[in-house]
Amino acid sequence: xxxxxxxxxxxxxxxxxxxxxxxxxxxxxxxxxxxxxxxxxxxxxxxxxxxxxxxxxxxxxxxxxxxxxxxxxxxxxxxxxxxxxxxxxxxxxxxxxxxxxxxxxxxxxxxxxxxxxxxxxxxxxxxxxxxxxxxxxxxxxxxxxxxxxxxxxxxxxxxxxxxxxxxxxxxxxxxxxxxxxxxxxxxxxxxxxxxxxxxxxxxxxxxxxxxxxxxxxxxxx
Numbered sequence: 527x528x529x530x531x532x533x534x535x536x537x538x539x540x541x542x543x544x545x546x547x548x549x550x551x552x553x554x555x556x557x558x559x560x561x562x563x564x565x566x567x568x569x570x571x572x573x574x575x576x577x578x579x580x581x582x583x584x585x586x587x588x589x590x591x592x593x594x595x596x597x598x599x600x601x602x603x604x605x606x607x608x609x610x611x612x613x614x615x616x617x618x619x620x621x622x623x624x625x626x627x628x629x630x631x632x633x634x635x636x637x638x639x640x641x642x643x644x645x646x647x648x649x650x651x652x653x654x655x656x657x658x659x660x661x662x663x664x665x666x667x668x669x670x671x672x673x674x675x676x677x678x679x680x681x682x683x684x685x686x687x688x689x690x691x692x693x694x695x696x697x698x699x700x701x702x703x704x705x706x707x708x709x710x711x712x713x714x715x716x717x718x719x720x721x722x723x724x725x726x727x728x729x730x731x732x733x734x735x736x737x738x739x740x741x742x743x744x745x746x747x
Contacts, residue, residue, distance in 0.1 A: 527635050530651065550654075551630040557661035558626030560668065564688045565613040566606055566702045571661060571709050572625045573602035578657050578713035579633060582720065586637050598628055611698040633657070638720065649719055649727035656716035656734045660709045663687065663738050690745040704741075711737050 528547045533539035562568040576599035583592040602625065608615045638650040655662065664687045669679040677683070692701045711733065718730040 527631065529634050547634055550634060551627070553665065554630035554633065554658055554661070555623060555626035557658065557665040558629060559619060559622040560665050560686065561661055561688070562617050562619070562622035563682075563686050564692075564701065565611040565698055566609050567688055567705055568617055568622050568625065569602045569606040569609050570702060570706045572629065573599050573606060574706060574709045574713055575629055575657055575661075576602060578717060579629070579636060581717060582636055582638070582653070583632075585720070588636060591632050591635050594628065594632055598625065598632075611702060629658075649722075649724055649731070652731055653716045653719050656719060656731060657713050659712035659734050659738060660705065663741070667742075687741070687745055691741075694745065708737050708741060 528540075528543045529550060530539075530543045530546060533543055558568060558572065561571055576595045580592055580595040580599060583589075583595055605615075605617070605621075609617065633654050638653045668686050671685050672679045672681070672683070688701055688705060691704055692698065696704065715730040715733045719727045722730060
């Protein structure tokens with residue numbers, strides 16, 4: 527299971543694909559784990575991302591991945607019933623790391639770009655980045671903040687973007703709605719990239735970037 531297997535015919539393509547796949551799985555696993563910092567966020571995001579990937583899996587006819595994603599989305603939604611603010615049960619690393627690993631591996635397994643198909647736009651390779659835009663944004667921003675403060679990027683604190691939004695005066699419930707709303711927009715943009723022409727697909731990508739920019743401006747006041 528590797529990303530960008532269409533590069534295999536190029537010199538060094540297999541090695542590049544392997545390294546990118548390992549980096550992606552490690553990054554997404556930790557990005558999802560990072561977001562287990564407030565009631566409902568990790569479960570809600572996992573449910574949305576799994577649902578978007580489920581549509582992609584069904585579209586490509588990957589039933590094995592669809593089953594895994596359906597179970598992941600369903601279990602996350604079921605957990606969210608008891609984990610929404612104020613939570614009665616909590617996830618912890620035993621849940622968030624498993625969800626992150628499942629979503630990362632299945633996202634690698636799925637096919638977004640078919641080099642042999644004329645109707646498959648090259649922009650489809652950016653679909654996973656759009657779908658996972660919110661957790662990736664949180665992971666990158668909090669690592670940059672911690673490093674700029676001379677701290678280890680892996681030591682937990684209250685500087686995740688969920689905490690930064692809450693400091694703007696939102697309640698936990700409204701913070702959750704903002705995060706999940708951004709995830710829905712980025713996920714739908716990822717789906718659009720699969721069907722738009724190469725000339726229009728960047729518009730969907732810019733929509734994701736715009737959402738993150740607005741989020742960054744809002745959280746920083």
